[in-house]
Amino acid sequence: MRIFLVKRVFTLILTLLVATLVVFVVLEILPGDPAAVMLGVNAEAETLNALREEMGLNRPVWVRYTHWVASLLTGNLGISYTYDVPVSELILSRITVSFPLAILAMTLSTLIAIPLGIIAASNHNKPMDFLVMSFSQIGIAIPNFWFAMLLTIVFSVTFRLLPAGGFAGWDAGIIPVLKSFLLPTIALALPQAAILSRVTRSALLEVLKEDFIRTARAKGVTNQGTLWKHALRNALIPVVTIMGLQFSFLLAGTIIIENVFYLPGIGRLIFQAISQRDLIVVKNLVILLAGAVIMINFVVDLLYAVIDPRLRGGSDA
Known part of the structure; x- marks a missing residue:
């Protein structure tokens, strides 16, 4: 180790x-x-x-x-030429929007995708498998910005249940903040859940074909037992890989969604900095986002060792 x-x-x-x-x-x-x-x-x-x-x-x-x-x-990132404030202050004020949004979207995506992937794999080539794969195909095909605008039209314009955009601010309380985050979270989470559910299903189906699964079944372990006790953990490495990539995207690649919902997050800040030619902000934001992606991949590598004990030895074989 x-x-x-x-x-x-x-x-x-x-x-x-x-x-x-x-x-x-x-x-x-x-x-x-x-x-x-x-x-x-x-x-x-x-x-x-x-x-x-x-x-x-x-x-x-x-x-x-x-x-x-x-x-x-x-931590001395210089002064923004557009806002005339330290770049570190700009980033800290915006990360309090982008990071919770990414956490919420990743949590919702995982809660939807993992169960659906397990259901599809345990009902391979059955109607439930077809339904899950149809959902995932639709989720992958729909652009997230179009889905975001559709959510706004339905829940904000038509039914007036949720705000169409903007951020209430943490001082307003947790309920207004959650209302501000709800539509962006759904718009970000569902397309990612569609991808993750397919990866979960494929990984499980591959593991269920392995010899040790057949051995477990021969010893009298039920199908559900082999799925939950043996197959799921061994199928987690590709799932965790995709989750790491998705969280990196949700943290660093939410420019379109944050602009659709007028959220003052990192994605909107980098869009504004590029349009205003504020290269001091652009340079530091790009390296910080790249660093965040690298750190997330590092954490995913550590999770590999937790999931698969074979990686803790002197060789990565």
Whole structure:
């Protein structure tokens, strides 16, 4: 287990360093002047030079890179040129919306998908299996932004049960906050649940064909017993992999949903920063979101070792 952890921590650190290097190269070294991008083509030369000096663009590349990485480690992400506030404050204020939304959507998706996948696998080639797969196919085919607008029309415009958008704020209380989150959570969760249910079903069907399942049945274990005690745990690795990828998407890829519902989250912030050419915010948001994805994958790797004891040894075979 110790060797497994050392390998994973080393891979984590190396991946984070490569991510910072890629983001830095794309936004600051490739052809083009970041200061000119931020101020526009009609900016005066003196203004451009002042901004270049303020951003440190006149310093050597390696100095700028090491200074930026050191700033990331200390939490000093610079000042937003659009909002004139520290970038760290902007991110902290927006993550209090995006992170709970991602947690709620992931929880709802899991609560829907895992039982449906188990039901489909235990009723393979039966009407229930067909119904579950039909649901999942529809969920995958429907774009989430269209589904979000449909939910708004039905529950906000027609029946006036829930707010069409906006965020009530944590000071308003838990009920108004949950009302603000309910439609975005459903819009995010159902398409992800459709994918996860198919993966759960496929993983279970593969495991149910293994020799140890036939051995368990030969010893008199019931079909439900083999499913819950033997097959489910062995089928969890691909399921956990997809869940990790989905949570990364829900945390970093909710730009469209947050704009549909006017939620002041990370996705909406990065959209606004790109449209306003606030590269300081864009650069730090991109690396923080990339870091979040890398950390989630690291946690998923650790969960592999919990689920499958074979991965705790000196070899990953």
